[in-house]
Amino acid sequence: MKKAKHWAVFITNESRTTDFINEILDGKATKYFDGLKGLQGALFSKIALTKLIDEESRHGDSGLTLNRPQSLQSMSSGEQKKALLRHLLKSKPDYIILDNPFDNLDKQYQTVLREELTNIAKDIILIQIISRKEDLLPFITNFIELVGNSIMELPNLKSITSVNHQKLTGDIPPPIKEVEYNQDNLISLKGINVSYNNRPILNNITWKIDRGQFWELSGENGSGKTTILSMITGENPKGYGQELFLFGQKKGSGESIWDIKKNIGYFTPSMTDKFTGYHSLEHMMISGILDSIGLYVLPTEAQLRLAKEWLQLIGMWHLKNTLFHDLTLGQKRLVMTTRAMIKHPLLLILDEPTAGLDDESAALLVSLVNKMANETQTTIIFVSHREEVGLKPQYKFVLKSSNEGSSGKVVIP
Numbered sequence: 001m002k003k004a005k006h007w008a009v010f011i012t013n014e015s016r017t018t019d020f021i022n023e024i025l026d027g028k029a030t031k032y033f034d035g036l037k038g039l040q041g042a043l044f045s046k047i048a049l050t051k052l053i054d055e056e057s058r059h060g061d062s063g064l065t066l067n068r069p070q071s072l073q074s075m076s077s078g079e080q081k082k083a084l085l086r087h088l089l090k091s092k093p094d095y096i097i098l099d100n101p102f103d104n105l106d107k108q109y110q111t112v113l114r115e116e117l118t119n120i121a122k123d124i125i126l127i128q129i130i131s132r133k134e135d136l137l138p139f140i141t142n143f144i145e146l147v148g149n150s151i152m153e154l155p156n157l158k159s160i161t162s163v164n165h166q167k168l169t170g171d172i173p174p175p176i177k178e179v180e181y182n183q184d185n186l187i188s189l190k191g192i193n194v195s196y197n198n199r200p201i202l203n204n205i206t207w208k209i210d211r212g213q214f215w216e217l218s219g220e221n222g223s224g225k226t227t228i229l230s231m232i233t234g235e236n237p238k239g240y241g242q243e244l245f246l247f248g249q250k251k252g253s254g255e256s257i258w259d260i261k262k263n264i265g266y267f268t269p270s271m272t273d274k275f276t277g278y279h280s281l282e283h284m285m286i287s288g289i290l291d292s293i294g295l296y297v298l299p300t301e302a303q304l305r306l307a308k309e310w311l312q313l314i315g316m317w318h319l320k321n322t323l324f325h326d327l328t329l330g331q332k333r334l335v336m337t338t339r340a341m342i343k344h345p346l347l348l349i350l351d352e353p354t355a356g357l358d359d360e361s362a363a364l365l366v367s368l369v370n371k372m373a374n375e376t377q378t379t380i381i382f383v384s385h386r387e388e389v390g391l392k393p394q395y396k397f398v399l400k401s402s403n404e405g406s407s408g409k410v411v412i413p
Ligand SMILES: Nc1ncnc2c1ncn2[C@@H]1O[C@H](COP(=O)(O)OP(=O)(O)OP(=O)(O)O)[C@@H](O)[C@H]1O
Pocket: 070, 074, 075, 076, 077, 078, 079, 104, 196, 197, 201, 219, 220, 221, 222, 223, 224, 225, 226, 227, 228
């Protein structure tokens, strides 16, 4: 077989990546990808997974987990990606579009995936969509840049356009109303155990999270990070009957899920992928103050001012009238992260918030999170597999997987 020609497509927050991917898959891509017309393509991406999970919840099966006891939805992000790749390879595609393939994967599996892709590349054309330059697959030697909707071939890596995102200017805007909370402790897990189908996941986890602290939560794929977060957000029924204290109340002592949720700002990238609201950016920010998705009442002066201050802080005020729907995925993710902060919730949970962001936007987000930690009383839990340069958590809670379930320890960086 003729040696396959692989491509790396560098994207930024402003790239129209979804349109670009669809054009290739629909056989409409011109220029460099003309040769793919009529060939069978496959998409390895978080968006493809989100669609399959939706399918599974509607029809009870996604096609990925056939003959497997566990649903796709209940798998960890890393396990889902592994299942997706296995599934795609079965259909023997001629080419695979890899949309930021290393996002959500721990270091160990990143190495395994790199080796697997190197092998696959002998027979299958790979198109790596890439927003973090460090992720480039070493055997790819053809480079393209996607600027908005246009693609440009790059002679070498040095020719990538450098994007100068606005630096953060000004302070974190204060909330309209401070949350009243008079205790030092926010969340306490004491000797928490969780198993699924007799498989231990968390083993004797003790974690005390106080007001104003900045934590990073880390651990391999499947070590139980999301499971711990679902205990903290009150969603996991396995919290009942255990020593779990959420915002000063023991779990199961008569609190409603709303009592817990109102104290939490939450962002994880899949929230954005599913959200197709036709609201202006300004209204999206204001609805974050009101805990609604859209905005159904006229905003007050104070709300308008606050939305403006936040959009100015992240350099997106000029887009205030743009529909959220029309923003690029990267822009949407930045907006949703900021929106989770606007109320200065007691607890801000950011679950791999930099996934899919370009280097510059990820750096902007990291400085925003550091700033939020320094200037406010909000407690932050930041989950990431990447070592984000410049992130300054005060403490790390590290999960270590084992057959008896993961143990956890506090590390001071
Ligand atoms: N409802 C469930 N039923 C069965 N197993 C589950 C369920 N929920 C989670 N698990 C399993 O528990 C383990 C921990 O999953 P969890 O999502 O908490 O890991 P994680 O650390 O967040 O992983 P990742 O970094 O890949 O997102 C995984 O092996 C997962 O398959």
